[in-house]
Amino acid sequence: MLAKRIIPCLDMKQGRVVKGVSFRNLRDAGDPVKLASWYDKQGADELVFLDVTASREKREILIDVVKRTADVLFIPFTVGGGIRSVQDIREILCAGADRVTINTAAVLRPELIHESSRTFGSQCIVASIDVKRVYVKDESQVSDKVVLETDRGKCWWDIYIYGGRQAAGMDAFHWAEKVVELGAGEIMPSSLDFDGTREGYDNVFLRELSERVNVPIIASSGAGDPKHIFEALTIGKADAALAAGIFHYGDYTIRQVKEYLAGHGVPVRL
Amino acid sequence: MLPLPKVAIIDYGLGNLRSIQRGLETAGASAIITHREDEICGADALVLPGVGAFKDAIENFKPLSQVVLNQIKSGKPLLGVCLGLQLLFTESSEGGIQRGIDVFRGKVVRLPSLKVPHIGWNTLKILKPDNLLFKGVPDNSFVYFVHSYYGDAEDSDDVVTTTEYGINFPSTVSRSNVFATQFHPEKSGHTGLCILKNFINYVKA
Numbered sequence: 001m002l003a004k005r006i007i008p009c010l011d012m013k014q015g016r017v018v019k020g021v022s023f024r025n026l027r028d029a030g031d032p033v034k035l036a037s038w039y040d041k042q043g044a045d046e047l048v049f050l051d052v053t054a055s056r057e058k059r060e061i062l063i064d065v066v067k068r069t070a071d072v073l074f075i076p077f078t079v080g081g082g083i084r085s086v087q088d089i090r091e092i093l094c095a096g097a098d099r100v101t102i103n104t105a106a107v108l109r110p111e112l113i114h115e116s117s118r119t120f121g122s123q124c125i126v127a128s129i130d131v132k133r134v135y136v137k138d139e140s141q142v143s144d145k146v147v148l149e150t151d152r153g154k155c156w157w158d159i160y161i162y163g164g165r166q167a168a169g170m171d172a173f174h175w176a177e178k179v180v181e182l183g184a185g186e187i188m189p190s191s192l193d194f195d196g197t198r199e200g201y202d203n204v205f206l207r208e209l210s211e212r213v214n215v216p217i218i219a220s221s222g223a224g225d226p227k228h229i230f231e232a233l234t235i236g237k238a239d240a241a242l243a244a245g246i247f248h249y250g251d252y253t254i255r256q257v258k259e260y261l262a263g264h265g266v267p268v269r270l
Numbered sequence: 271m272l273p274l275p276k277v278a279i280i281d282y283g284l285g286n287l288r289s290i291q292r293g294l295e296t297a298g299a300s301a302i303i304t305h306r307e308d309e310i311c312g313a314d315a316l317v318l319p320g321v322g323a324f325k326d327a328i329e330n331f332k333p334l335s336q337v338v339l340n341q342i343k344s345g346k347p348l349l350g351v352c353l354g355l356q357l358l359f360t361e362s363s364e365g366g367i368q369r370g371i372d373v374f375r376g377k378v379v380r381l382p383s384l385k386v387p388h389i390g391w392n393t394l395k396i397l398k399p400d401n402l403l404f405k406g407v408p409d410n411s412f413v414y415f416v417h418s419y420y421g422d423a424e425d426s427d428d429v430v431t432t433t434e435y436g437i438n439f440p441s442t443v444s445r446s447n448v449f450a451t452q453f454h455p456e457k458s459g460h461t462g463l464c465i466l467k468n469f470i471n472y473v474k475a
Binding site for chain 1: 285286288289292293296321322323384385386387388389390391392393412414416417434435456457458459460462463
């Protein structure tokens with residue numbers, strides 16, 4: 001039976017892990033390679049590295065981290081953050097990553113998804129999308145958008161780019177369907193409403209997305225406790241859950257999360 | 271000290287081979303990535319990897335296929351992985367009907383499930399626990415899959431493990447000195463490394 005995947009996400013800046021890790025037994029908690037190995041031993045199903053380095057000049061540092069990680073890690077890992085071109089993707093995959101995630105670059109030039117999935121295969125290309133709810137009183141004003149009922153009112157979901165700073169004014173579901181058509185192998189939606197709140201994931205969005213597209217969905221952002229992850233994987237119908245804070249701050253271990261899920265009937269790799 | 275067994279990973283221009291090289295090295299082999307006939311013939315064992323589409327793969331692989339077939343016939347151990355497994359079958363329907371090298375009789379067909387590709391950790395139902403690849407690997411162990419097609423083996427004697435994804439498809443096949451897995455042992459953590467070690471131990475014997 002196919003297990004749901006639990007995927008820790010490491011944000012990296014100039015080759016060092018950021019986001020305040022509190023690992024007491026790790027000698028160098030800022031070293032992404034050591035942290036990756038540690039998460040592997042903890043039972044992570046995959047890993048995601050997000051490069052949040054502002055300047056693209058320090059790209060060699062990222063490539064070096066990817067190479068050193070690939071040398072010691074025997075589970076899949078995905079690299080994202082500032083990927084702009086087929087050449088960027090080639091460098092990262094050749095360095096040893098299994099997949100890349102593309103966000104803003106795909107919105108600005110959708111052809112990039114088509115070109116890269118043709119060249120490297122759909123399974124290497126994850127479309128990352130940042131979404132934010134836009135609540136509406138009058139549905140007829142947004143007849144071209146997918147409007148759904150939530151516990152906070154009716155809304156549609158807008159796509160954001162540039163690290164969640166700029167609204168693209170595009171319906172998120174239509175965009176997701178388009179990237180899948182273009183060849184994306186998986187979609188990783190991140191909710192700007194829920195990210196960092198520790199209140200859970202946007203399960204209304206996730207569920208609708210899962211029913212509209214035929215590729216695996218990796219729910220990103222919002223987990224505060226194992227119950228949130230459980231809900232994303234069941235109510236939200238996601239195939240995998242990305243989590244950062246909940247693991248980095250030591251609130252829960254991967255094993256605790258997986259045992260909770262298994263105890264509630266969710267297939268996991270233990 | 272005995273020299274490490276030499277494994278040649280066949281490079282036919284598709285996909286990153288560093289992971290499988292690292293996996294084999296960790297399993298106790300000396301692994302080279304090559305498309306040279308002399309290096310393929312000089313190796314103690316071969317690995318046929320692959321990521322991507324069958325059509326491109328078989329076209330790229332054609333120049334080497336006769337050499338590899340001869341090596342197989344001579345008894346050299348070969349491990350096929352993912353797309354590598356599919357190339358060993360009779361034919362594939364991916365991108366139009368393409369012929370494989372017919373080591374395992376059967377057609378490569380698309381998974382009939384709703385969500386394709388099949389991505390993630392799934393379990394192995396080990397039908398033949400005596401198969402050397404699975405020494406020390408418990409039934410229902412998890413391994414990592416990323417694929418949309420599978421080899422529908424005609425001869426059930428060839429099927430070592432099956433995995434459930436909509437249907438029960440062959441996840442490992444083997445016949446004499448040829449082994450092939452639909453999953454990626456180099457991405458399957460501890461279980462995958464155990465399988466690679468078992469293959470290397472067979473090569474050493």
